[in-house]
Amino acid sequence: DLRTVYVIADSKERENMIREQIKAIETEQGVQVQIEEGLLNEVLNLVEYPTAFMGSFDTKYLDVPEEVLVTSMETHQRYFVVRDLDGKLKPNFISVRNGNAEHLENVIRGNEKVLVARLEDGEFFWREDQKLKIEDLVAKLANVTFHEKIGSLSEHMARAGVIAASLAEQAGLTAEERAAVARAAEIYKFDLLTGMVGEFDELQGIMGEKYALLAGEDDAVATAIREHYLPDSADGALPETKVGAILALADKLDTLLSFFSVGLIPSGSNDPYALRRATQGIVRILDAFGWHIPMDELIDSLYALSFDSLSYDNQAEVINFIKARVDKMMGRTPKDIKEAVLAGSNFVVADMLEAADALSEAAKADSYKAAVESLSRAFNLAEKADASVAVDASLFENDQEKALSKVIEELELTGSAGDKLSQLFALSPVIDAFFDNTMVMAEDVAVKNNRLALLSTLVAKAKAVAAFNQLNTK
Incomplete structure (x- = not known):
């Protein structure tokens, strides 16, 4: 058996030994020990047969900032930090040796000596640095x-x-x-x-x-x-x-x-x-x-x-x-929703994250597909619009055009991302009625450009939430 030669093969068992040994020291000495998980993981992989022990250092080093002492102990020496029950740093440390408890006093003395050299450095720099001028x-x-x-x-x-x-x-x-x-x-x-x-x-x-x-x-x-x-x-x-x-x-x-x-x-x-x-x-x-x-x-x-x-x-x-x-x-948000939000016109991080969540939620509803497809159609056609053309109401030829123009004008997209989506999705019947009754690419160039400009004003507002034509409704 490996144990007879002081080897504990199971890392979980070594970890439990270290934790229990530290707990025993805490009880016996009336102290508390910070077990930094990363440090524990490192220590248990450095030893085959752990034996924890407590060492000490001169209280004069406690005048040095705590962060310096903790860094010296944890990072440089792989020691655990010891505090009193009120959380104040004590002039002690806990280390884990590889082997049993024989000749432990020698091991403790050796570790104390190494740490003191580190603390001397810290104390020296702390004193000397204060003579320097920031300027x-x-x-x-x-x-x-x-x-x-x-x-x-x-x-x-x-x-x-x-x-x-x-x-x-x-x-x-x-x-x-x-x-x-x-x-x-x-x-x-x-x-x-x-x-x-x-x-x-x-x-x-x-x-x-x-x-x-x-x-x-x-x-x-x-x-x-x-x-x-x-x-x-x-x-x-x-x-x-x-x-x-x-x-x-x-x-x-x-x-x-x-x-x-x-x-x-x-x-x-x-x-x-x-x-x-x-x-x-x-x-x-x-x-x-x-x-x-x-x-x-x-x-x-x-x-x-x-x-x-x-x-x-x-x-x-x-x-x-x-x-x-x-x-x-955006984490696990579906890829098409991420792309739609990133292709939108709003580049405020908080709003983008909120829009991605709102779209992910909205996608669960039955009405999602139809609403997205209406907006998508408007987005795809608006790409053909001439940016210099302004909407001219005198060129409208049917009631559906007038109705769409009116709802776009009244659309103010306020509230949360979810509210904005609801406001946009509510336009779906009006957009569909417009497409069912209106030939956007009319032969009359002025009428065609006016219809494209109308869709373009809708898209400019909707794009503040997402580029809806990037969403997948298949």
């Missing part, structure tokens, strides 16, 4: 490359600052919030040049917030420095403050546009600069904060900006890339 660090960012084809971090920050100011205005931030955005944009990458972030790069932004507060910066500015990195994964937490969200958007938008502008566009699964994640972040932040900023107008406005450091390029590719992220956010 000096910001000035040095001019010598740090953002990307060799794009330029320095200073240039990236300058562009993000201009974008942030524009976004803050569009999102209706107060004068005070706008001032915080402007200040945060001037300095937000400074902590990259601190000793602490040089040693523990996972703490970028987190240390920026702490050092900014120590230097007397405004709370909103300090928080934004930390939040501009969010979300740091596809489903990661979002910024909670408006100032942080605007800075996060600006930073990600310049990253996206500048990489695309120099031709560094992700292809296939290849995305070395995590541009998909950044763009997913942009889309999620806009949706979460309910800022009704149409993406196409936003991108247009950014391409209109001029910078000494870089001219933006490849706008169409950027728009398609953003649409692909919105498509992803």
Whole structure:
């Protein structure tokens, strides 16, 4: 049996052993241990026969910010963090050795020694970094490359600052919030040049917030420095403050546009600069904060900006890339509904997601097929319309034309996406009656163009929900 040579083959059994051993230490010592699931998974795959133990370190290290201690323990040493019953960090850690409990004291001493070296580094950088001036660090960012084809971090920050100011205005931030955005944009990458972030790069932004507060910066500015990195994964937490969200958007938008502008566009699964994640972040932040900023107008406005450091390029590719992220956010929505919404004229993320849900719901009803087919017919014919022709009521030849013109004029599409769909689908009988009694492609050119223009006004309104001719009713 493998057990006689201290090998537990079943990973579930090893996991249970670790959990139970940690629970026993918690009970015996009157503490609580944070079991970080990712860390547990890593640890149980590093040992064949787990034995958990508790070690300690000098309380003087508790003066160093908690994030530094936790990073040292969890990320660098793969130790579990120990807290008292009130949740305060204790000068202890739990590790798991490979083997039984023999000579455990030696193992504990060895682990304590290794951790102290790490904590010494943390304490040293914490002390030394506080002697640095934010202004000096910001000035040095001019010598740090953002990307060799794009330029320095200073240039990236300058562009993000201009974008942030524009976004803050569009999102209706107060004068005070706008001032915080402007200040945060001037300095937000400074902590990259601190000793602490040089040693523990996972703490970028987190240390920026702490050092900014120590230097007397405004709370909103300090928080934004930390939040501009969010979300740091596809489903990661979002910024909670408006100032942080605007800075996060600006930073990600310049990253996206500048990489695309120099031709560094992700292809296939290849995305070395995590541009998909950044763009997913942009889309999620806009949706979460309910800022009704149409993406196409936003991108247009950014391409209109001029910078000494870089001219933006490849706008169409950027728009398609953003649409692909919105498509992803629509999840399991049927493909034709996604395409119809993405081909619509409304590029406000929240509205698009709502329209996709409303169409998916509407598709379950028996009336869906007929209503979509009526609108589809109008969409397909409207493509032939001459945009310069305005509808002229004196050219109407039957009551059905007049009736359609009247309902289009009265159509205001308000309320939720579901309400808008109901309002559009209610037009189905009027549209059908128009088609049954009217030859759209009449021989008289003026009459034909007038009928196409009439359908075009309907389509322009309906397209704010979706391009109905992309929907599949087969």
